[in-house]
Amino acid sequence: MTAPNPAAQPRQFLEYLYQVAVKRALPLHNTAACLPPPPKGRTLVLGAGKAGGSMAHAVEALWPADAPLEGLVVTRYHHTPPRPEGLKQRIEIVEAAHPVPDAAGRAAAERILALTQGLTKDDLVLCLISGGGSALLTLPAEGLTLEEKQRINKALLESGANIAEMNCVRKHLSRIKGGRLAAACAPAQVVTLTISDVPGDDPSIIASGPTVPDATSCAEAVAVLQRYGIAVPGAIMSLLEQGALETPKPGDAAFAGHAVHLIATPQQSLEAAAEAARAAGLDAHILSDEMEGESREVGKVHAALARAVAQRGQPFGRPCVILSGGETTVTVRPLPPGAARGRGGRAGEFCMGLALALQGQPGVWALAADTDGIDGVEDNAGAFVAPDTLQRARAAGMKIDAYLDRNDAYGYFQPLGDLVVTGPTHTNVNDFRALLIL
Structure with missing residues (x-):
C-alpha cells in the first residue's frame, strides 16, 4: 500500500492508516x-x-x-x-x-x-x-x-x-x-x-x-x-x-x-499505523491501547486534545497524527414513547461526540472504526469527521444533538457520505482511532 498525501487527501490517508493497522493483525x-x-x-x-x-x-x-x-x-x-x-x-x-x-x-x-x-x-x-x-x-x-x-x-x-x-x-x-x-x-x-x-x-x-x-x-x-x-x-x-x-x-x-x-494485539496495530504515519513525514503519538469509557465522552476528550494541538501546538506540534485504541461503551438512552431507536456503534458514537466538541476546528480530521470492519451491528466499520462535518449536517437540516440523544450515528453520518465501509476484515483488535492535525 502506498500512503496518500496527508495534506491533499486527509480522508484517504486516515483510511490508509486503518488498513495498515488491520493488516498487522x-x-x-x-x-x-x-x-x-x-x-x-x-x-x-x-x-x-x-x-x-x-x-x-x-x-x-x-x-x-x-x-x-x-x-x-x-x-x-x-x-x-x-x-x-x-x-x-x-x-x-x-x-x-x-x-x-x-x-x-x-x-x-x-x-x-x-x-x-x-x-x-x-x-x-x-x-x-x-x-x-x-x-x-x-x-x-x-x-x-x-x-x-x-x-x-x-x-x-x-x-x-x-x-x-x-x-x-x-x-x-x-x-x-x-x-x-x-x-x-x-x-x-x-x-x-x-x-x-x-x-x-x-x-x-x-x-x-x-x-x-x-x-x-x-x-x-x-x-x-x-x-x-x-x-x-x-x-x-x-x-x-x-x-x-x-x-x-x-x-x-x-x-x-x-x-x-x-x-x-491492539498495541501492535497502533504501532504499525504510527510507523506508517512517520514514514509519510508526520509525527505520530499513541495515547493508549486501553481506552475505555462512554464513547461520546472519549470523543470529547480527544477533541479537547486536538484543539489544543491545532490552536497552540501543545502538547504536540503540528502536523501530527494522534492514535488510540481500546474498547469504549455506549449506554443506550431511554426514548420518548413512539420514538424510533437510532442505529450505530461505538466508533460512530465516538465520532459524534468528537465532531460536536471540535465545533468545526480547522485543520483537524479524524477516523474511528472497529478493526473487525463492523461497528456494532451495522454494515459500516466506523465514521469520518472533517472540519466541515457540522456545517454540512446543519445545511441538510440535521442537528447532531438529536442524533446523539437516540444513539443514531449511522443516521447522522450516512447522508453526509462519511461512513467508513470496509466489510469484514477477518481479524479483530478492537477500536482504532486516528486524528490528523495539519
Whole structure:
C-alpha cells in the first residue's frame, strides 16, 4: 500500500492508516512462530471469534501437510474469508450470530464440547480464540434457556458495562467459557492462540476466556448484575449467590502444561499505523491501547486534545497524527414513547461526540472504526469527521444533538457520505482511532 498525501487527501490517508493497522493483525502474518510441533496423537483445532475463519485458514496453511489436522471453529455470519486457492480444508468453519447469540452458536458450542470427548495425553488441542467469541460460543448454564441468555446479553450490551464486567457475567452463565473448555480437553495438551480485542490483553477476558483460568467469582457476577439492574431468573441468581456456577480458577490442575500465545494485539496495530504515519513525514503519538469509557465522552476528550494541538501546538506540534485504541461503551438512552431507536456503534458514537466538541476546528480530521470492519451491528466499520462535518449536517437540516440523544450515528453520518465501509476484515483488535492535525 502506498500512503496518500496527508495534506491533499486527509480522508484517504486516515483510511490508509486503518488498513495498515488491520493488516498487522491478520493471522497469517503472526501464527507460524506460535505453532507447536505435531503431537504423537491427534491434533484437534477448536475455536471461536470474528477472526476464527482466517485463523483456521492460517493454521491449515502452516501445519505440515502430512500431519493429521481436524476440528471446528465458529465465526460471525459473513466473516468467513474466501479460501485461498489450493488450500485444502481440514478445519470446519461454521457461522453464528454476534453480538446477541443464537441457536447456531449454541449448536456450534455443543459440537465443540462434544469433540473434546476421548482425548488423550498424546493429543494436542489448538484453540483459536478472538474477540466475539463470548457471543459465538454460547452454551447456557444448566437451567438457563437460550432466550434468557439472549435477553441478559442484550441488556449487558446496552447497560454501559465494560467488557470485563460483561464477560464476568457471561463466564458464570456458561458451560464452556471461563476455562471450562480447557478443562474438558484434559488430559490433552492445550495451546491457545489468541487475538486480543480487550484493554490490557488479558486472555481470561478475550472471548470470556474459554481455555484459561478465571480469577473472577460468582459474587462478582452478582455485583455486576445488580450494579446495572439486569434481571436473571431467580433460580439462576440463587445458584450464583451460592457459588454453584463457579469457574475453574488459577492453579487448577486442569491447566497444567497449557500454553497461551497472543498473536496480535491492539498495541501492535497502533504501532504499525504510527510507523506508517512517520514514514509519510508526520509525527505520530499513541495515547493508549486501553481506552475505555462512554464513547461520546472519549470523543470529547480527544477533541479537547486536538484543539489544543491545532490552536497552540501543545502538547504536540503540528502536523501530527494522534492514535488510540481500546474498547469504549455506549449506554443506550431511554426514548420518548413512539420514538424510533437510532442505529450505530461505538466508533460512530465516538465520532459524534468528537465532531460536536471540535465545533468545526480547522485543520483537524479524524477516523474511528472497529478493526473487525463492523461497528456494532451495522454494515459500516466506523465514521469520518472533517472540519466541515457540522456545517454540512446543519445545511441538510440535521442537528447532531438529536442524533446523539437516540444513539443514531449511522443516521447522522450516512447522508453526509462519511461512513467508513470496509466489510469484514477477518481479524479483530478492537477500536482504532486516528486524528490528523495539519
